[in-house]
Amino acid sequence: MNEAVRENRKPVTARARAGGFNAWREHHGWSMAASFRRLASRPLGTALTVAVMGFAMSLPLAFFLLLANVQRIGDSLGKADTISVFLKGTLAAPNAQQLADILRERRDIGAVEVVTPKEGLDEMARAQGFAGAIADLDNNPLPFVLKVHPKPDLTADQVGKMVQELRDMGGVDMVQDNGGWRARLDALVGVGTRAVTVLAVLLGIAALLVVGNTIRVDIQGRAAEIGVLLLIGASRPFIRRPYLYAGLWYGLFAGILAVVLALGLQAALAGPVARLADAYGGSMDFGGLPAWLLLAVPLLSAFLGWLGARLVSARQLRKAP
Numbered sequence: 001m002n003e004a005v006r007e008n009r010k011p012v013t014a015r016a017r018a019g020g021f022n023a024w025r026e027h028h029g030w031s032m033a034a035s036f037r038r039l040a041s042r043p044l045g046t047a048l049t050v051a052v053m054g055f056a057m058s059l060p061l062a063f064f065l066l067l068a069n070v071q072r073i074g075d076s077l078g079k080a081d082t083i084s085v086f087l088k089g090t091l092a093a094p095n096a097q098q099l100a101d102i103l104r105e106r107r108d109i110g111a112v113e114v115v116t117p118k119e120g121l122d123e124m125a126r127a128q129g130f131a132g133a134i135a136d137l138d139n140n141p142l143p144f145v146l147k148v149h150p151k152p153d154l155t156a157d158q159v160g161k162m163v164q165e166l167r168d169m170g171g172v173d174m175v176q177d178n179g180g181w182r183a184r185l186d187a188l189v190g191v192g193t194r195a196v197t198v199l200a201v202l203l204g205i206a207a208l209l210v211v212g213n214t215i216r217v218d219i220q221g222r223a224a225e226i227g228v229l230l231l232i233g234a235s236r237p238f239i240r241r242p243y244l245y246a247g248l249w250y251g252l253f254a255g256i257l258a259v260v261l262a263l264g265l266q267a268a269l270a271g272p273v274a275r276l277a278d279a280y281g282g283s284m285d286f287g288g289l290p291a292w293l294l295l296a297v298p299l300l301s302a303f304l305g306w307l308g309a310r311l312v313s314a315r316q317l318r319k320a321p
Contacts, residue, residue, distance in 0.1 A: 027241065035245040049214050049250055053207045054257030057301055060200035061262035065289055067192045069273070070185075072287050083163060084176040085146040091171050096144035099171055103146065108154060108162060113147035120145060143173065204304055207254065211247045211308035219243065219316045226317070236317045243313040244306055251305020255298030262289055 039046045087096055093116070100112045115123075120142040148166065150159050159177070167175045219226065229239050266288050 031241040053254030056203040057258035058261040063196040083148040086174040111149040115145040117142040208308040212312040247305040247309025251302040255301030
């Protein structure tokens with residue numbers, strides 16, 4: 001008898017679970033659509049909330065775009081791994097080549113270029129304002145120059161030690177570490193990156209608070225309706241669900257707006273940067289925001305909107321009778 005009852009109970013339990021899941025899924029679909037219709041029914045209030053969140057989310061993107069391109073400009077104007085070794089003027093071409101061969105055998109050096117006095121003079125002649133002065137020279141005063149490129153995996157201390165060793169070599173008149181200004185630029189970019197990260201966190205919290213306050217006002221305005229739902233037996237998760245989707249919609253639209261604003265800034269800067277690149281012989285290029293970041297911002301913003309709505313709605317519904 002008991003076994004028969006258990007056998008008959010199994011299908012009923014399975015059907016009940018399936019029916020409960022279907023009802024849960026249908027209510028999620030209804031909540032998503034209802035929350036969207038409610039936001040569409042008040043376009044001005046929705047647009048203001050989305051605009052505040054969108055502008056807040058676009059600021060870190062704008063700063064990230066600027067910092068990334070400052071880094072790219074630094075890469076174009078000068079490489080940090082270039083060390084200029086000026087040889088003594090009395091050194092002849094075979095001696096300069098022999099010294100370059102010795103440096104190429106070092107494990108911490110990737111490449112060595114030999115710049116002859118004639119090549120150096122031609123480079124100066126191409127520079128604005130030097131052509132006339134060079135034409136008046138009776139002889140070439142420039143020495144041989146070795147362009148030394150350290151291995152890319154070297155630390156700053158290892159490069160500094162290499163520079164000192166190059167200064168101590170025979171036949172070397174002066175060593176110029178071209179990576180000094182680049183190291184300072186990298187340090188400034190690092191500080192800027194940290195500042196942008198902190199700013200992004202603060203503005204993300206601000207966006208969360210904006211959504212939370214909007215949902216709080218919405219719940220307070222529908223307190224009587226929520227009270228009736230509680231009296232007829234509706235659960236708090238059931239009542240809270242449309243508000244969670246409203247927060248998600250707010251965040252998603254704000255993230256899309258932030259991406260559009262960032263792309264607009266990127267398009268606005270492309271022209272001036274192109275003209276700047278032409279002034280430097282086309283050696284610089286303007287880099288846009290990466291695709292993964294443009295896709296991640298709306299998703300992250302939607303999560304922040306959902307989280308703000310979740311925190312506020314749970315607190316407000318706990319206070320409901």
